[in-house]
Amino acid sequence: MKTWIVLFSVAAVGSSARAQTTPAVSPVSTTVVVVGSPEPVTIGETNRSATVLNTEKHPLAYQQTEDYLRTDASVFVEQRGAGGSQADISIRGTSFEQTLVLLNGLRINDAETSHNNMDIPVPLAALRSIDVLQGAGSTLYGSDAIGGVVDFVTAKPKHDSLLLRAGGGNYGENEQEAVMAAVGSKWSELLAGERDFSSGFMYDRDYRDEEASSESRYDSRLGESDILVAGDDRAFGANNFYGNYPSYERTKGWFASMQQALGQHTDAAFGYRRHTDEYVLFRNDPAIYENNHIDTSWQAALRRHDAAGRDTRLFYGLEADGDGIHSNNLGVHARNWGAGYLDAEVQAGRASLSAGLRQEIISGGYFITSPMLAAGYFVTQKIKLRGNVGYGFRLPTYLDLYYSDPGTIGNPHLKPESAWNFEGGADWFANARLYVASTVFYSRQHDAIDYTRATASDPYQATNLTGLSFVGWENSAVWQPDDANEMKASWTLLSGAQKALHGLQSEYVFNYPVNNASLEGTHTWAAGYMVHSRIGVTERYEKSPYAVWDLAGARDVGRWRPYVQLTNITNTGYQEVYGVQMPGRAVVAGLEISLTRGARRAEKP
Template structure:
């Protein structure tokens, strides 16, 4: 009766927080998925509850592969996000300092971030993920899904979702190691181990990154004290397949970091100080998948955990403030696959899912003493996808959130459509949806000398849509895409005096994204992106840290030297003018809006594999020596150079 969808065997990958995205629940299953990604790069993990080929996706999504990360020699994930259309990155200084990412003009905490199916937004940091500590340790791919996604993922997904997936091992036993030295006394080392078989896989990666850095407070303002950074990141993945239709998986990650920070002074803003912070981030997930009815029915269970703890210390080493955010999520998902060949040659997928999520915030300071608050959310979601004649692809999803009586329960939805004209290689795509961002625990209950929480806050509400056309030329050697997007956000939560309130009116955001990918010559690839964004609050004032113009160009060339592979990669990133708000808690009258200038970053990387499995590489960053600010008062590194050696043993 059921016609099993063969592609589904490599597509039921993970069970996500917020909407219970189907997660690959064993290393064998994930290994299958990664093989599919390598052989079918169009397969996208995060655009739906179950992965699907890119031609079927109505939403806008960008995929960055492990190969691209290696070619660009990216060490901090936020650096490569600057190449993604619709994404703005703001870092308050050099590597390790506070780093925010905004999608399509929305706020940083309106973007959901996931790592291996674990939601990592910090409940104790305005439900936002700080990208400062996220190194490229064992990352296989990054997917950036743009537009409202709450119907799939729940709160925090008004702007979109960034899904980060780590590597699984090759068959056999492998060892990889890397060592790097560079400007600002930077030292970076990484070791990875992996073993893969049909029944059992395990992979582990450890990276240590140390730099003396620069002054976080801009040196042009007379600040000279360097702010160093130390990060140790470890990841482990284990998968077991005890029987043919049962898959089990465990994922763990820990980030231990120390950061020198700068302070602020009346009117002047950022200035040198001897303040520091110490952070410990821990993430974990266990999951299991049972496939029934010859693969036509999948049952998925998962439990995930995140803990993000930071101590802030003064010049004497005394702790002045402690903050810790935790979340625990339990989820169940059921996926049904069937086809009706005689009716529109249709293939159908139906998903039903439920989850329970508890978020907790702990703070301790001399002002308020220790304080713990928490919130529990129950989410119920369903999604239906259908493929008609292998040309028309439709999906619809609805989610209901029970918010534990703190504020109104919410219903969100999303619809997508894509149509492929086979004869002309033209693909039309579009999506629409309603999304929400729940008030954060700090906004509800926070307490500082100048702030008191507001337990009467309501969720922020967003409605957005996009529509675009993708056109392929020359047998897919040139692909162009242009997309218009439009977002409306109500109940925006902002500070008002000594508390937070839902502001009246509607924030309006719209813009255009343009991408182009081409392979004009053998072994040469060019990728270009441009985004225009107009983001205004309900009073028509430009929203801060949202540049109207963002563009990037990445060129890569593979070639041989003495019959050994070599590679050169050039990336150019343009960030247009943007506004910023200068807050001054000591002198509120001095709070003002300023304009930050545009800048262009040019990076060049090269590598040469001089022996089997042994590679030497070099790169230069900010080759134009641009002096710029992403955040007012905080400087940025000038021209810098790095070199290293990478060796791989195996597989054996």
């Protein structure tokens, strides 16, 4: 109980001073959501539970993408390596494999293992936002969208500019970043590169993370062309990551996509991803045990929308996907699938309705239908009620199907897992400065994939389970009392039913947090200096709660922008993945140089 009191008494930053030049924030109801709907809509228009994390606002207050995701209490980050080396994302208690990760709306989930889903090849500095959909999303996005969807959206430059950043801290931390943008009358180019090194806070926990991207846009008579090429290289000590071994792992990948508007109503998109994973059980003696995996995936989509009367819009399209793997442990495998979907959006006065259906045809003889129905109604101009029922499914990864070692055994006979998601909630748009949302949800899974065993001496075996369900209550609020201050709070309460285990030991089912909360505050002075504070409190199933406090200060404007980032100020000892210790108190400080003339507010090029 004391931990929860600390959360609501310490995290806020004082709000007495007022800025004179900081522009007022836009009303929350106009914040654009690009996930969970066939086209961008505002928070006020969507009938789904969704969160928009603006990565262009106060970028020097955050070290990595996982820091943004931790501000959404329905998202639980299970991080092994510091600096973004390896992290899993769970939404509403579902497993990390049941979260779909997108990059500009295209799938980048890893075909080998979902442990690598967060190998985002685009540097954080090149992102515009991270959009989170809570709840099933397979009607629009297909496989893996059981618990939710996370879409990383890249930034579109507004002017010629150059940003350079360098910093360092304890544990041998050093980081560098460069972002260059060029903008013409009909084209733009954004180049970004980032690297983050550390000698590690303990033995065999060093890391080296590098990402680089190039995104080119061009406007023609057809519409906008968008070509993105990005790559990443992550090498890290994996001490205790997968058991009591001084292991080592290195993942590398690249992603290329092209999205083309074909007039005002049609869009075509194609994406290709290649990813490699080298795992060594004993870092100093690779000959004892080593795995090498190469997996590839691709996606092609043709999407169209039309008006069907004054109040109805139709969205429909065709998609084709495929993935494959070449591995010394998992073997050589490949599969393909295709889908068609139809979605109708109806707006009638205060009421709105969304109805969709997707049909998936998967190699191996699987036919999966994913329906969705969502509705909303403005009881008053400020209060909206909404509800949603949707279906999500996931194909097993190749590791689920074919992996084998003394402690873990895959299962080539696994069925795709699926879930029905039900939710009802309310939004209160009090005014332009205050927004509150509350949602109750229930998810029931079928053929859920978990690793189970009868006793501690047995290996874990990949298994399909029945009877697994979760019920929860999520709440969030955004308040800007004045132009100098902003506060955000979120809290999710979760309960799971584990009747599906029938006395077996589980590797993943009991990982979810029964309580997860985040409170953050930002204060900005007239000269552009800001301070950002966040406290997160997590209570895992049958575990003691822990609190982590992060604090950052920076200058958001001008040519010279110093910054300092303090993480885990209270030096809390905690684990987001059982058996993997997280770093203690740490500090990183540095300087960002902006060569953009006339920039008056913090924004990426």
